[in-house]
Amino acid sequence: MSTSQSEREALANLLQQSGPDAPTLCEGWTTRDLAVHLVIREYRPDAAAGLFFKGLANRLDSVSHDYESKPFGELVEMYRSGPPAWNPMRLADKYANLAENFIHHEDVRRGGGEGAPRDLPQSARDDLWNAVKVMAKFFLRSSTIHVVLERTDAATPTVARAGADSSFDEVRVKGASGELLLWLYGRDSVAEVTLTPEDPATVNRIGRHVF
Structure with a gap:
């Protein structure tokens, strides 16, 4: 298992354990908001582009609203399973998603009060x-x-x-x-x-x- 996969699995477990309303280091975001972001990034890159292009911000807001209505557990399991087969990001997961998975894992850990760095391999x-x-x-x-x-x-x-x-x-x-x-x-x-x-x-x- 790659480091990216390990971080993904650990984050998915922590999200399930924390529930949808736990704090994160992402200002204004709960764990539900973070789960929505993670899923849209991998399942709806057309909407995720709104993070970078102002002209697509309304589309991102609309798609985010739709995903927010999904059960939290479903969002977590979508994220756990990784990018869908059609997304090239799946083939490059250990490179393309390592930083994202690690950073957001720490966003939940440290946002929830676990301040000490982990003893990583x-x-x-x-x-x-x-x-x-x-x-x-x-x-x-x-x-x-x-x-x-x-x-x-x-x-x-x-x-x-x-x-x-x-x-x-x-x-x-x-x-x-x-x-x-x-x-x-x-x-x-x-x-x-x-x-x-x-x-x-x-x-x-x-x-x-x-x-």
Whole structure:
């Protein structure tokens, strides 16, 4: 089982255990809202595009309303089963969905009060680090400062670089692979990372494209 599949299964179990009205780290979202988002992303990409294109926002709202009326348990099981066979995302699940499954698993865990990072297998940490390297280039593409991401859960110090290569100024973000991924996705309130320097003026120059 891939790390993405493990995170999917664990999140589905946690959603069932938590019920539809539990809090999450996604502002304004309960576990039902999150389950709707997860299912639409994989079953209705035509509507999910409304997350990125304002012209499709009304369609996303309409489809979301329809899915909100489904029993919570049905939504969870749809998510657990993964993308439908016609969705190419199914073939690339371990790459395309790893970050999504991990981040939203932590959204429910930590939103419900489980604050401590999990003790993940080394293989999972390595997979998350690979996701960090890919997502950093995308999320930090507009940063006006150079950003160095340093993982602390490898045998030797390992870094990834993103942001403004031409900048003489630099921020170093240090933490375990999963915590770095949480930080990239804007979960600043729970991500156990250290920023150096950490003064607001410098940190504010980090432009993250967060979803």
